[in-house]
Amino acid sequence: MDDAVNKVKEAVGLPVIEERRTSSRLWFSQRELRLRYTISIDRLRRFFEGLAEGKVYATRCKHCGTLYFPPQADCPRCRRSDMEWVEVKGEGTLLTYTVIYTKPASFAHYDDYAVGVARFPPGVNVLAWLSENDPRRLRVGMKVVLRVVRRLPENYLTYQLVPVED
Ligand SMILES: [Zn+2]
Incomplete structure (x- = not known):
């Protein structure tokens, strides 16, 4: 960080950090916001x-x-x-997926999970977790069905994509 910024930072406690990858100087808010949608x-x-x-x-x-x-x-x-x-029923086609190893804070208590997008008849895309989190068992183009499951430990109903056995 250059001297001018350092001097100001020391004098007034300016909340500035240097971003490692780009060396950009970033002001960051001192308030941490929690966001909950209703x-x-x-x-x-x-x-x-x-x-x-x-x-x-x-x-x-x-x-x-x-x-x-x-x-x-x-x-x-x-x-x-x-x-x-x-x-939304029947077999869908998995269009894309990714396995989440680094989870957002609110999902940190879950095991690693995969998220995918599948196309279902009559022509709607569904973004959801997959029942399978092993990337070796997932491939784009595979058939999936939607299944209602109970998400634990919160214990609410949601839906996930389940690969169809060949
Ligand atoms: Zn319309």
Whole structure:
């Protein structure tokens, strides 16, 4: 770090760090923010009822036919709220995946996990954890199904991609 910045840093306690890779000087906020989303489920209740039944639902705009997953209660393309529920089922095709070894803080208590994106009929992409975290058993193009599972230790229902046995 250059002398001018160092002098200011010493004099006023300027919160500056030098980024190792680029040597850029970065000011960093002294407040650590915790972020927790709250999302209204009033108009998406069917999705959660579906999970309890072992089903995964997307929404489709009745006007333009666009499919949304995760489901949306409104269609941003035509600004209407005339949606229908469509079950995402059958075999999907794994489009991509990655294994997460370095987890975000809120997921640090889980074993290493794989996340993938799969394309399901009738044409919707689903981003989800995979049931398999061994990259030797995963490949792009493999068939997967969606399965509702209970995420532990939190004990809530979610969905994951499960490779279909050959
Ligand atoms: Zn629409």
